[in-house]
Amino acid sequence: MYDRIRLLRGSVFAVSFVLAITATLGTGSPAFALSELKQIPGQVQEQPERDSAPTAQTPPPEEAEPGEGEQLQLPLPDPLIRRDAGEEAVTEPAEDKAVTEPEPPVEVLYDITKAPEPVQRMRELIVEAAASGDIERLRSLLGKGPTQTQVSIVEGTDDPVTTLKGLSGDPDGIEILAILLDVLATGFVKVDAGTPNETYVWPYFAEKSLDTLSPPEKVELLRIVTAGDFADMQEFGGYNFYRVGISPDGQWKFFVAGD
Structure with missing residues (x-):
């Protein structure tokens, strides 16, 4: 009899405890996960006891001085031209840029007295002969032989006067x-100043x-050509009509047309 009464009381107590818990959860208090039920809200969690022996702190690593140890660096970009291991890199010399220098201005002379006296004399003789019409x-x-005046760009042994007549538009030259x-x-x-070919x-x-x-x-040039x-x-790229050349010693070197 007494055993039944105690059993009944135990059951009522258990039901009452469950109802009380359910009522508490229904009041809007936050629910806790099972892992969080280990600590009841409002209850200070006991900190685990630390080892009474002090723990030696590891000192921060010293920064390596330049040249000591390995340092973390970004890798350099690969060279454009890869070379095999052991091959020395050869620095290519910078290409020489050809610099085109402007041609020095040509000194044009009109005063015949600035030429040597033999040149003046030969020019005067040629003018007199040409003005005669003969x-x-x-x-x-x-001239003759090695000193004969060149009157054609094509070398030949023909008489120079005959050659000049043939170049003229009339039979008399x-x-x-x-x-x-x-x-x-x-x-x-x-x-070619200062050389054996000075002219x-x-x-x-x-x-x-x-x-x-x-x-x-240009006006002066068009007095000679059309x-x-x-x-x-x-x-063509240059003057290619007749031209006359006289050496400093007065030799009439050429009277030719062409390049």
Whole structure:
């Protein structure tokens, strides 16, 4: 009998305890997970006892001085040209940029007295002979043998006077004499100064770029050639009409047309 009563009381107590817990959860208090039920809200959690023996603190690592130890660095980019191990890198020399220097201006001379006296004398003799209208008067000035005046770009043994007549537009060589006078009436230049090939050359167009001619110089050139000839020369790249050359010692070296 008493056992039943105690059992009944125990059951009632258990039911009452469950109802009380349920009522508590229903009041809006936050629910706790099972892991959180280990600590009841409001209750101070006991801190675990630490070892009474003091723990030795590990000192912070000292920063390595430059050159000591390994340092974390970003990797350098790979070279554009990979070389095998053991091959020394050769520094390629910088390419030399060709610098085009402007050509020195050509000194054009009009005063014949600035040329040596033998040059002055030979020019005067040529002018006198050409102005006479008789091409035979050039023969004594053209020379013979090794000193014979070059009158054609093609080497030959023909008589120079005969060659000049053949280059003229008339059978008597009058046209070639007129061209000779016009050429010697222009300014002149000295080429290959200080060398065995030093020569005084008429007209100066033979040694000057046609692209640099001033308007007055173009007028002077068109007194010798036609406008069509001038256009052809510009396309060719230079003056290619007749020119005269006299050496410092007075030798008449050439009277030729062409390059």
